[in-house]
Amino acid sequence: MTALPARHVAAESSADKLEEIRALVDGELHEVNRIILEMMQSEISLIPELARHIVAAGGKRVRPILTLLAARLCGYRGTRQIGLAACVEFIHTATLLHDDVVDESDLRRGNPTANAVWGNKAPVLVGDFLFSRAFQLMVADGSLKVLAILSNASAVIAEGEVHQLVTANDTATTEAAYLQVIAAKTAALFKAACQIGAVVADRPEIEEMALAAYGDNLGIAFQLVDDALDYHAKQALLGKSVGDDFREGKITLPVLLAFARGDEEERAFWRRTLENLDQTPEDLERAQALLARHGAIEATIARAEEYGERARQALAIFPYSRAKQAMLDLLDFCIARAY
Incomplete structure (x- = not known):
């Protein structure tokens, strides 16, 4: 495995670093969690039961922490x-419920997914309920600009998920199309979560755009690392079954790089397994071997580091503060997951 660059948080200490970051906003985060629990309630008992299932699965709350x-x-x-941080988490949680149904996933953060427990219908409907709660929080905030930013992010996320569905199982997908998908389905909410922090503070547009750029690049780096982890992480670390992307035929950057660098026999393997979903129990191991042969995992992580550096530079206009350091540390944490 690639050695961890000194400028990054050591993998074994990254969890401690996240706890330090959380401690800085602990009081506010406690209030965010209180709002989330309060707004999950409903007279329809299945709604809080199912919502509590995914919330209790142990998400890191990265997006609300960013806000x-x-x-x-x-x-x-x-x-x-x-309230806006809670709104951001509701949007994220709703998308997770919908994603797990679309992907037919069985595990989320090491626990059975809601669809594995309740089937597909209930998670989709409860996801809609959580989206509705998010919009109630946006309206309660009273800012049309905040409403525009978060509602636009919700639309972009949905478009990204549909785009991913269209490009799934297609090895002819370009890197540009792949990056467009992850910028929409993952980075859009990171971007919005950061941008609204400047809006509530009524800061100049240059600061608002700097925070938007930080969130956008952080989100892309985060997803690149996730896509690399799908092929080489331990299941306990990943929080889902290793190889899920492969089994579902998702076209991610590691695959695109190995496909481009491979010979025709290797490309035939990728077409069989990802386009036709004709897979044997040994195919995941072979896929991992091909990715290793062509340095695809290392190249994907290197690309994540490039986006991470862009995120770092976006914060350069802000003077040093504990909050700025925490945001830089959170960036390091997100990338250090790869090691």
């Missing part, structure tokens, strides 16, 4: 960021 840190970075001293 809290961005607001603090911009010197905001009010409370609007708390």
Whole structure:
């Protein structure tokens, strides 16, 4: 496995680093969680039961933490960021419920997915309920600009998921199309989560756009690392079954790189397994071997580091503060997961 560059958080200490970041916004995060639990409630018992199932699965709350840190970075001293951070988490959780149904996933963060427990119908409908709660929080905030940013992000995420569905099982997918998918389905919410921190603080557009750029590049780096991990992480670390992307025929950057660098016999393997989904129990191991042969995992992580550096540079306009350091540390944490 590639050695960890010194400028990154060591993999074994990254969890501790995340706890330090969380500690900085612990009081606010507690209020975010209170709002989430409160708004999950319904007289229809299946709604809180199913919503609690995915919330209790142990998400890291990276996206709402970004909203809290961005607001603090911009010197905001009010409370609007708390409701909006909860809104961001509701959007994220709703997309997870829908994604697991589409992907027919059995595990999420090491636990059975909602669709594995309740079937497909209930998670889709509860996901819709959580989206509705998110929009209630947007309206309660009262800012048309915040509403525009978060509602646009929701639309972009949905488009990204449909785009991924269209490009799935197609080895002719280009890197540009792949990057367009992950910019939409993952980075859009990272971007919005950061951008609204500047909006609530009424900061100049240059700061708003800097935070949007930080979130956008962080989100792309985050997804690139996830796509690399799908082929070489331990299941306990990944929080889902290793090789899920392969079994579902998803076209991710490691596959695109190995496909481009391979010979015709190797490309025939990728077409059989990903386009036709004609797979044997040994095929995942062979796929991992081909990725290793062509350095596809290392190249994907290197690409994630490039986007991470762009995110780092986007924060350069802000003076040093504990919040800025935490956002830089969170960037390191997201990339260090690969090692």
